[in-house]
Amino acid sequence: MMWQIFRDNFGLFMQGLGYTVGVSLLSLFFCLIIGTIFALLEINPKRWVRVIGKIYVEFFRNVPLLVITMFFYVVVPRLGVPLSGFAAGAIGLTIYTSAFIAETVRAGIQSVDPGQMEAARSNGLTYVQTMRFIILPQAIKIIVPPLGNQFINLVKNSSVLAFVAGFDLMYQGNLIASNTFETTTTYAIVGVLYLIITMPMSYAMTYLDHRWSGSVKEEE
């Protein structure tokens, strides 16, 4: 039964999988950049810069993803900027996830001993150089495991595209379920397809975590 539903709708499932992976990668790329920028704003020595970072992070971390996405799907086009469902979903995901990534990166950077910054600065490195060559390389190892969680959440959250006709896995699942009337079977297949994306990520994170925590010990 399950196999038959899968085979009959193979094209739609694969299209959905493609869009889900696509939007996840796209958002991943941009939210890493945006998230890191806002993390750096949040720890900037200047107070007003920190406030900007804090407002962004607190706002988008505490508004539901669906609200952000619907804003870009129905409100922004009325202001004269046409955005497809896929684009609205991708922007929503990027903004929402970047707020969480900013928090993760900020926590990672702040967990690096403040003495590192003082030492680097007193050796004549600029603030930016210190960040780039001293602080960030150390922070990355601390950041990666919690960042992995955000990536997995990102993939799962991409199902928000189903609400804005974004052609993702969940959207196709909805259509297949309502055409075949095999609701349970269809959503089970959708669940398995999401697992196929997220489980390898989950194990890759565990692997990296083990490896890197080992190498940190060696350095000590």
Place this chain on the structure above:
Amino acid sequence: MRRLKKWLWLLPLLALSLLLTSCGSNSLAAESVLQRGKETNSITWGVKNDTRLFGLMDISDGEIKGFDIDIAKEVSRRVFGQNVKINFVPVTSQTRIPLLKNGNVDAIIATMTNTPDRRKVVDFSDTYFNAGQSILVKKGSKIKSVADLKAGTKVIGVQGSNSVQNIKKVAPDARVLQLSDYAQAFTALQSGQGDALTTDNGILYGMSADNPDYVVVGKTFTKEPYAIAVNKGQRDFLDQVNLALKSMRADGVYKQIEDKWFGNIAGFSDRSDK
């Protein structure tokens, strides 16, 4: 222990397959609606709550109102008696059949077309309303009828509705965007996400009456006989429903309800059954 750990990743899949096998039985849906209804003196209908004229939530008093609702009330009273307790559960085109099959609702009266595909999974009553599919566009749109939905145009529909299946046949080159319910679909049309919105004319006239900037264009291009859906094996209940529908038409109550909802809707007289 080490070897066990190696296989730990299989656990989620195992849990999923357990979930699957446990979903086979739905005893509630198999119970006789007629018998249970008489015992508990109540019936639960699956209805639309986002569709003007047929079933729309009135925010001022929290009640769902519309043509489908009035028909459901009248049928319930004729089958179970004047004092029957009538419950309404909001459904969408996508959720109505699963909810019926799970036994969450006893019957569906939710702008639902009787189609051969659906007859494979549910039983339908006699037709209680003849609708036909049409398209809604912004006033002044260059799309004048379904024939103008060529390549490069986008049509908005609702997931699980019969109309998205039809539009793919009638306008195969247009891209179809499916949203989860009519409220969302209309919002998407207003935001310019699509060039036209397609569904049954009755629903479209409801939207147009609320928002005169949007108009129904072209003639209906399908016949959509609306019927009440019940689970398979509810023959006795279905017979009673058909009897109630017939007597409503005979004593003029049907006409009253029809006039109440559609009497003032301009353009509705060219419905396919008239």
